[in-house]
Amino acid sequence: MQKKDFSDGPCPVARTLGVVGDWWSLLIVRDALNGVRRFNDFHRGLGCAKNILSSRLAKLVEHGVLRTVPASDGSPYREYELTEEGKGLRLVLLALRQWGEDNLFEPGERRTTAVDRASGRPLAPLEMRDADGRPLGPDDVEVRAPAP
Amino acid sequence: MQKKDFSDGPCPVARTLGVVGDWWSLLIVRDALNGVRRFNDFHRGLGCAKNILSSRLAKLVEHGVLRTVPASDGSPYREYELTEEGKGLRLVLLALRQWGEDNLFEPGERRTTAVDRASGRPLAPLEMRDADGRPLGPDDVEVRAPAP
DNA sequence: CTCTCCCGGTTTCGACATTAAACCGAGAGG
DNA sequence: CCTCTCGGTTTAATGTCGAAACCGGGAGAG
Numbered sequence: 001m002q003k004k005d006f007s008d009g010p011c012p013v014a015r016t017l018g019v020v021g022d023w024w025s026l027l028i029v030r031d032a033l034n035g036v037r038r039f040n041d042f043h044r045g046l047g048c049a050k051n052i053l054s055s056r057l058a059k060l061v062e063h064g065v066l067r068t069v070p071a072s073d074g075s076p077y078r079e080y081e082l083t084e085e086g087k088g089l090r091l092v093l094l095a096l097r098q099w100g101e102d103n104l105f106e107p108g109e110r111r112t113t114a115v116d117r118a119s120g121r122p123l124a125p126l127e128m129r130d131a132d133g134r135p136l137g138p139d140d141v142e143v144r145a146p147a148p
Numbered sequence: 149m150q151k152k153d154f155s156d157g158p159c160p161v162a163r164t165l166g167v168v169g170d171w172w173s174l175l176i177v178r179d180a181l182n183g184v185r186r187f188n189d190f191h192r193g194l195g196c197a198k199n200i201l202s203s204r205l206a207k208l209v210e211h212g213v214l215r216t217v218p219a220s221d222g223s224p225y226r227e228y229e230l231t232e233e234g235k236g237l238r239l240v241l242l243a244l245r246q247w248g249e250d251n252l253f254e255p256g257e258r259r260t261t262a263v264d265r266a267s268g269r270p271l272a273p274l275e276m277r278d279a280d281g282r283p284l285g286p287d288d289v290e291v292r293a294p295a296p
Numbered sequence: 297c298t299c300t301c302c303c304g305g306t307t308t309c310g311a312c313a314t315t316a317a318a319c320c321g322a323g324a325g326g
Numbered sequence: 327c328c329t330c331t332c333g334g335t336t337t338a339a340t341g342t343c344g345a346a347a348c349c350g351g352g353a354g355a356g
Binding site: 004007010011012013014015016017019021022023026027030033034047048064085087088089090091092093094095096097098099100101102103104105110111112113114115116117118119120121122123124126127128129130131132133136138139140141142143144145146147 | 152155158159160161162163164165167169170171174175178181182195196212233235236237238239240241242243244245246247248249250251252253258259260261262263264265266267268269270271272274275276277278279280281284286287288289290291292293294295
C-alpha cells in the first residue's frame with residue numbers, strides 16, 4: 001500500500017487493494033458492518049493505535065467507503081457511517097471469512113459466524129457463476145486483458 | 149499485518165488477513181491464479197522489491213497457500229504452485245475485483261475482466277445466499293459471537 | 297466559576313518494515 | 327574461460343507503525 005500506486009492501473013483487484021488493502025481498513029469495515037460508528041468504539045474493538053485509526057478512517061472517508069455524520073444521538077461528536085459503496089464490501093468480507101473458516105480453524109474451535117438473521121443458520125458458501133447463473137468450477141474462469 | 153497477531157482470535161476475517169492481509173500477498177495470489185509460477189515472473193509482474201517478494205512467497209508457502217515444486221520443464225529452478233487452499237482464495241480475489249469494477253472505474257475505462265472461459269462473458273456478481281440457496285439482502289445477515 | 301473527566305483526536309519519537317540497489321553463487325551458453 | 331540469467335540475500339536509506347504523551351472542547355460535580 002505504501003509507495004506503489006495502482007490507482008490508475010487496469011486491474012480492479014489492485015485498485016481495490018489500494019483502497020482497503022492494508023491491515024486495518026478491512027477490519028474497520030468489518031466492525032462498521034457490525035454497527036460500530038464511533039471513534040472510540042473502533043479503537044477499543046481493534047486495539048490499534050489512535051493515530052493509525054485516525055488516518056485510516058480519513059482515508060476511507062476520502063475514498064467514499066465511509067462518511068461522517070453529525071451525531072446519531074444527542075452527543076456532540078460525529079460518527080462514521082458506511083456508504084452504499086462501503087456496504088458493498090460485505091461480499092469481500094464474507095469471502096475472507098469463509099476462506100478463514102475453511103482453512104484456518106480446527107474443527108470445533110470457537111469462532112464468530114455469519115448467519116442468516118431470519119433462520120439463524122450459517123450462509124451458503126459463495127459461488128462463482130456465469131452470466132446465466134450457472135455455477136462455475138475453479139478452472140472455468142480466466143482473466144482477460146483489456147481491449148487494445 | 150506487522151505487530152498485531154489475530155492468528156488465535158475468534159474472527160475468521162482477522163485470521164485470514166493475518167495470512168494474506170498485506171499489500172503484496174493477494175497480488176501474488178492473483179498472479180498465481182493467472183498461471184505465474186516463477187520468481188522472476190512474479191517480480192516483473194508486480195514490480196516489488198525482490199527481498200519482499202522473497203519473504204512473501206516464503207510466508208505464503210509457510211501458511212500452505214503456495215508450495216514449491218522442483219521444476220515444471222527441464223530448468224533447474226523450482227516453481228511456486230497454488231495449493232487447493234490457495235486456489236480457494238479465487239473467491240476473495242473475485243469479490244475484490246467486482247467491488248473495484250463497480251466503484252473504482254469510470255465507465256469505459258480500460259480494465260482486466262474475469263470471464264467464463266467457455267462463453268467469454270463476464271461472471272455474474274457474487275451473491276450472499278442462505279443455507280437453502282436463497283439470495284439474501286444486505287441487512288439479512290449478522291455476525292454471531294461464538295458460543296461460550 | 298472552577299475542577300475534573302471523557303471524547304476524539306494530533307504530535308512525538310523510537311522501533312520496525314519496505315525499498316532500491318548492489319552483490320553473489322549456481323548453472324547454462326558460447 | 328567469460329559472460330549471462332535465475333533466484334535470491336545483504337546493505338543502507340527511507341517510510342510507516344505503534345505507544346504514549348499531549349491537547350482542546352464539552353459535560354458534570356461542587
